[in-house]
Amino acid sequence: MNEKEVAEIRRRFRPEKSNIAYIRGCYVNDKREIVSEFRQSFALTPQEESEKLLAILKRTLSGTLGKNLIDIDFTTRQVVDSEEHSLLMELRNSSLNNEEAAQALFQRIVQSLSIEGHYVILLAYDTYDVPYRSKDGEQQEDASSEVYSYFLCSICPVKMTKPALSYYVNENMFHNRKEDWIVAAPEIGFLFPAFEDRSTNIYSALYYTRDIAENHQEFVDAVFHCEVPMPAAEQKETFESILGETLAEDCSYDVVQSVHGQLSGMIEEHKANKEVEPLVLSKTAVKRVLESCGVPEERTATFDEKYDTVFGADTELRPRNIINSKQFEVCTPDVTIRVNPERSDLLETRVIDGKKYILIRAEEGVEVNGVQIHIS
Template sequence: MNEKEIAEIRRRFRPDKSNITHIRGCYVNDKREIVTGIDQSLAVMPQEESEKLLTILRRALSGTVGKNLVDIPFTTQQVVDSEEHRLLMALRDSALKDEEAVQAFFQRVIQSLTLEGGYLILLAADKYDVPYRSKDGERQDDASSEVYSYILCAVCPIKETKPALGYYVNENAFRSCRTDWIVGAPELGFLFPAFDDRSANIYGALYYSRDIAESHGEFVDAVFRREAPMPAAEQKETFQSILGETLAGECSYGVVRAVHDRLYEMVEEHKANKAEAPLVVSKQTVRRVLESCGVAEPQAAEFEEKFDAGFGADADVSPQNLVDVKRIEVRTPDVTIHVSPGRSDLVETRVIDGARYILIRANDGVEVNGVNISKF
């Protein structure tokens, strides 16, 4: 799914847009026991509470595509005949009214997922009368292309509030507020089926993880029977390791800077072109950058081999997961320098009298501890 498709579904989770009639769920304590079940009608709930529930669910469709939101593809065999796919289809087709399927899903999550403390599993079913869009992108609300039926799951930690001093208006007094338990933002979740090309795709799901360093592989395996995607943070560490090991003694600031700048430029070009498809790069793309910096053929070939070993054969990866497109970081044991994207030319390395230096070109606006420096 691309950003536009995700945003279109995310907009559904508002009182005036949604066809969600009720929410299913269960509260699980730290002993993996169901404390209570939830089957609440949004129609009879106070508006403030229903809006908060929809907001929590909507957050399971937030974050960055490729980092927090990743596609989970099913094999043809899974769609034709597999227990995990049948369960998801039963949840969707029954709009969460198949009690046996709902309870089976809860148990599958509880038996697999490990979270610190208790958590809340929320499920919502919706039917979206997808408006037709002409080739020029014009939306026609009176013309529908299909009805997209789907479920959204959000798993939220239950957090204990901290003791505090509060002011009670009715009593006109300050006194201690008792600790309580509140529902936190979703830690993980998913949308099924995927909304690809603005249409239902039962061969895929959209998976959400709040922490880009954690993919919750046990949950992915239990619900989808698929290998969990490599977390975005791990992708970055893997890429950095491959680059450093490949270049070894030939690893220079100029080469690393060139790779960063090229990937940054690709991200900016993709944004400027407003391309709908998510941006990905292949090992060949990075290899061409390395070769343009003078990296020798044997090292470039070694990079491709290590890339396959680290990410999988012929894998395509989001460039936003490989480098920090918001800044360049130059670090020594005692000094850390952050450089704005697109301005890596302000930094250079040089050897002076046998000692290695990092030089930063500085004209105006130099400050030390908030004090403007005019003399060097």
């Protein structure tokens, strides 16, 4: 799914847009035991509470594509004949009313998921009359191209609040607020089936993880029986490691600055062109970036080998996962320097009298601990 498609489904989670009739789910304690199950009608739920429930569900479609939101692709064999896909289809086709299927999903989640503390599993089913969109992009609300039916699963930690002192305006008095259990934002979840090309795609699901350093492979394997990409945080760390090992003594400030600049430029250009599909780079494209930054051929050959070993030859990387285009950082064991990426030219490295230095060009507006100083 692309950003526009995700945004279109996110807009469904408003009281005036949603066709969700009820929320069903279960409560799991810290011993991985289902202690209660529930089925709550939206029609009988006070508006304030239903809005909060929709807001929690909506968070399962938040974050960055490729980092928090990851496409899960099923093979043709899985779609034709597999327990995991049949279970998801049964839940969707029965509007979450198949008790046996719901119990099977709960058990798969509980037995595979390792998160600390208590949590709730929330399931919501919705149908969306997809408005027809003409070739010029105009949307016609009164013309539907198809009905997209799907369900969303959100797994939310339940956390204990701290006791506090509250002021009650009506009584004009202070009272102790007791500690209580609250449902937090989703830790993980998924949408099935995917909404691609503004249509139903039963060959795909959209998986959500709040933590970009953790993809919960055991959960994904139990529910989807599919591989997921390396977590985004690990992709960045791995790419930086490969780059440093590949370039070795040729890994200068100028080269790293140039690589960061080129990848940032690609991200900005993609954004400016309002491209619908996410920006991805093949191994060949990454090598071309290195070559244009002056990396010798023998170094790019080494990079080629390491890339195959760590990522896989056919793996495509998203530039947003391997660099932070909004930040340029230089670190030593004792000092960290953060620079506007557009002004990374203000830094340079130099050896003076046999000692290594990082030099920062400074003109006006230099402050130390909030005090403006003069350099003379």
